[in-house]
Amino acid sequence: MITIWTYDFVPGGENGPRGLVRDLRLRWACEEAALDYEVKTTPFEDRGPDHYARQPFGQVPFLEDAGIKVFESGACLLYLARKSELLMPRDPVGEADALQWTIAALNSIEMVSVPWMVLSWSEGPDNGLTGWLDSRLAHMEAVLEDREWIAAGRFTVADIMLADVFRQTRRADAPAYPNIRAYKQRACARPAFRKAYEDQVAHFVAGDIARSG
Amino acid sequence: MITIWTYDFVPGGENGPRGLVRDLRLRWACEEAALDYEVKTTPFEDRGPDHYARQPFGQVPFLEDAGIKVFESGACLLYLARKSELLMPRDPVGEADALQWTIAALNSIEMVSVPWMVLSWSEGPDNGLTGWLDSRLAHMEAVLEDREWIAAGRFTVADIMLADVFRQTRRADAPAYPNIRAYKQRACARPAFRKAYEDQVAHFVAGDIARSG
Structure with a gap:
């Protein structure tokens, strides 16, 4: 099971990044290749040493897969591409x-x-x-x-x-x-993009509800 | 044999890019891993359709290896890294x-x-x-x-x-x-960096002599 980390919250509204946070790239790749994955969160505010230990610039996404850790969306995509010919040709x-x-x-x-x-x-x-x-x-x-x-x-x-x-x-x-x-x-x-996009937007809406609750 | 393409000429002088052109990254990797390579040139001035067909932004470097073509220094490095554990761990x-x-x-x-x-x-x-x-x-x-x-x-x-x-x-x-x-x-x-650096500088000095000759 692949774990993708994103923020627990990002600002909403017309100029907010919902639907644009780069965990979408990883979700999309997993959806295209039907790879099992889950999404976990790291705090958007008060980013702590645990976050910087996983992502040296305090950003998202990063992933973990059977003890292998990867940050940078580009590196994560190339890592995931090794898992499926649907993402990367084998010739x-x-x-x-x-x-x-x-x-x-x-x-x-x-x-x-x-x-x-x-x-x-x-x-x-x-x-x-x-x-x-x-x-x-x-x-x-x-x-x-x-x-x-x-x-x-x-x-x-x-x-x-x-x-x-x-x-x-x-x-x-x-x-x-x-x-x-x-x-x-x-x-x-x-369809894989639509699923990834809708899941990301729903993720941040659920985060709003959790904060306001 | 790997072929690395760079320009035939770049400006010299204190603010010129000699020693900084990105073919150096590829030379350096080949030197570290003792990979056989040669360097060929494409015109710096009057970049033509052949160049854009190989590098869509009209830049260098790009490489060819047994019919496989790669542009972008980052992609070339990751391609070369597959060839040697000296460049990329295998675990x-x-x-x-x-x-x-x-x-x-x-x-x-x-x-x-x-x-x-x-x-x-x-x-x-x-x-x-x-x-x-x-x-x-x-x-x-x-x-x-x-x-x-x-x-x-x-x-x-x-x-x-x-x-x-x-x-x-x-x-x-x-x-x-x-x-x-x-x-x-x-x-x-x-030593692999020194060799790559000195070879690149010598390459552009030789280009000057050819132009003035």
């Missing part, structure tokens, strides 16, 4: 393709989109990283011109990562990026 | 530890340090990401308090990634981070 060419696109989502797209989002909170959407983000999105728009999924000619763990990076990047919803939008819609229409 | 706990720290270097540290560097070119070292970068470096300073290497109690591929991220982050050289500085010095004292 070396397809596996390398899924690996490179998982890392590209993290290190070539999210490396720009998340700092852009952080800057946009204080400086607005036209900030010092906007040109770089737009360039990366334009490259991805071209790449997705003739692909249903990003790697290996099929759905893989790289799509979980890439689609979720796009979900978190409002600028990717601009009219200039119809291929990105269609790709994101394909990914989010998958 | 599941140690392997997960090396995996999570490789991804953390990419997605929790470089995701802040590279955008910070990009902003610092136009806005100086006190920019909208400085507080976030300092926070990440402070976490890493604490993590490195009692560790020689970052994962699994030994040198792994995660150290290649993490040490190179610190090499690229001048702010990590501040007096507040003695553990980071000592860690970086340990990593850069390794």
